[in-house]
Amino acid sequence: YDKVNEVISATRKSTVLGKYAQSYANILIDVLQGVDLRETIEKYGGKSIKTQVAQSKSDPMVACYIDSAYTALLFFAYKYCHSPEAAILANANAGGENVARGSLLGALLGAHHGFKSFPEGTHGL
Numbered sequence: 001y002d003k004v005n006e007v008i009s010a011t012r013k014s015t016v017l018g019k020y021a022q023s024y025a026n027i028l029i030d031v032l033q034g035v036d037l038r039e040t041i042e043k044y045g046g047k048s049i050k051t052q053v054a055q056s057k058s059d060p061m062v063a064c065y066i067d068s069a070y071t072a073l074l075f076f077a078y079k080y081c082h083s084p085e086a087a088i089l090a091n092a093n094a095g096g097e098n099v100a101r102g103s104l105l106g107a108l109l110g111a112h113h114g115f116k117s118f119p120e121g122t123h124g125l
Contacts, residue, residue, distance in 0.1 A: 004022050004025055005021075007021075008021055016067075017066060020070045023044045023045060024070075026040070026044045027040050027043075027044050027045065027108065028107065028108060030043070031111040031112050032111050037077060037078075037112040038050075038078055038081055041077060041078050045074040045078075049071075049074045049075060052071075052075060059075070059076070059079070059090045059093070059094060060094055061094055062095060062096040063096045064097040065096075069096055069097050069100075069101050072091075072094055072096070073091075073101050073104055073105055076090050076094075077108050077109065081109070084106070084110070087105055088105065088106060091105050
């Protein structure tokens with residue numbers, strides 16, 4: 001946790017960002033070690049994500065604020081864990097800070113599925 005906060009403090013003076021960065025780092029590490037993406041999202045992101053996805057009739061539309069942006073990131077990763085392309089498209093359509101959120105989402109899905117799971121036309125980007 002100290003290393004995550006050390007990296008953040010190089011560019012940000014945030015009292016909130018550390019908990020989200022640590023949660024994300026834990027999820028990414030677990031997925032890279034072979035833990036199921038949905039399982040680790042429930043473990044570090046809260047079981048409420050599963051309930052939100054199950055009860056939601058549509059994808060979230062979010063602002064740039066970290067509280068809603070991080071929850072949306074976990075929502076998209078959980079809901080669309082089977083399809084990196086669907087996850088990235090849903091994220092792009094959600095608004096807010098979709099570029100940064102999309103980078104983090106792509107890293108999670110890439111760790112989960114591998115590079116070849118992304119549409120072939122994106123491999124050279």
